[in-house]
Amino acid sequence: MKNSRRKFLTSVSMLAATTALPLEAFAFNATKKLSVVLVGTGIRGITFWGKRLIDQYSDIIEFVGLSDINPSRLAYAKTYIGASCPTFSDFEEMVKTTRPDLVIVTTKDSTHHQFIIKGLEMGCDVLTEKPLTTDETKCQSILEAERKSKKNLIVGFNYRWSPYATKIKELLMNKTIGDLVSVDFNWYLNTYHGASYFRRWHGDMNSSGSLWVHKATHHFDLLNWWINSEPEEVFAYGDLEFYGKNGPFRGDNCRSCQHSSKCDFHWDINQDKFMKALYVDHEHEDGYIRDNCLFREDIDIYDKMSAQVKYADNTTLNYSLTTYSPFEGWRVAFNGTKGRIEASQDIPYFKESSISEAEKHQKEMTQTDQEDLSFESIIVHPLWQPHKTLAVPMEKSGHGGGDKRLQDKIFRTSEIDDPYGRTAGIRDGAMSILIGIAARRSIENKKTIQISELTDLKPRKQRS
């Protein structure tokens, strides 16, 4: 057990890129498993960071506490995860009582900072789900808490770990197209996945920071990592033109809606046993409705977003995010001094797809180790030469195979050097949300926003 625990703690230190703690700073215990508490027992918490950790890493990890503001969901979560630990409604009491090595934060986005800061102050390493947080003030507080703490903070960026994203990184690192000059990136959320954000707390700017932060943090993190520089200035447009107040009708929630027969988005949550057991059965406690009407008047986030970003090394980025596309997919193109790379996933016109859009969303959110392997191509087109098409083996579940690789890196293979630098620390977490926060400000103020205006982080020409 000693080695596993040492490996994990080494990993936390390496993953938290900005805090180069000497390894001997950690105290090791010869017999104990790594003790973990989790706060936020919603779908991401109980599936990916709960049940999957127990299923895959029980030999080295032990849950010692679970916490949530909804006591009834908390009780369900404990059974679903298969943990035998106590549950707590009070996070601080949980940490005081259980003295964990690691706090995992999977609450709603706007509350992450409370548990990150408290966890660090109380002497724990902290692993938070993305996004790091939702605004620049909370971001600055997290930066300061982390600097004061002797402990480490990891942001769980899973997209970097998919084999497809890694292949793009490898091509760019090898200067396949010379020096990078500009990037075009478009992400298309379909009418299942895109709509799902407008059904619940993500539709409230104060809870999610909008999809500029909640969703685009994934994209901006990938881009920052691929481009290997830090964002310097941002100009953006965005609007709400489809969901929310724009809908033709609205009801209290989907399951009971009088307009269900004419609404293309109708979804009966009670038909989905798992969603009912996780959300509907506990809504009497806190009023958290998982199948809210996506045309409700108080939605205040954007449903179309586009931005231009200039990086500190002068690379320029054109970015857009669509939330009601007929298909789910994305494409990216890199222009370099020696050629161009084009990559895309799930564009239906480029291939024969055997799964429906509804299934696609289901698969992405699933954690399975059983895979149907497929291939997606990346096009490399050098100047003055014919293009080459590279076939990259693909997985569909768990965010393109990124989920399980991220956990393996943290808990099992931390000592193996990663040539692609896929581990993300607090600076990466901050830089990816600061683009989205700057985009929001740019829309509100109709002007270009400097990233250096937002926190005390000054953009670096090259990511460290």
Ligand SMILES: NC(=O)c1ccc[n+]([C@@H]2O[C@H](COP(=O)([O-])OP(=O)(O)OC[C@H]3O[C@@H](n4cnc5c(N)ncnc54)[C@H](O)[C@@H]3O)[C@@H](O)[C@H]2O)c1
């Ligand atoms: N990396 C990924 O691909 C990925 C995928 C899905 C979700 N996430 C992230 O995981 C987090 C959770 O998302 P989810 O879809 O599971 O949401 P969810 O709404 O299903 O779960 C959130 C849980 O947090 C609890 N909670 C809210 N405020 C709290 C507080 N102050 N104290 C304690 N508990 C509180 C809620 O009761 C709920 O049980 C989010 O930050 C989200 O961005 C990441």
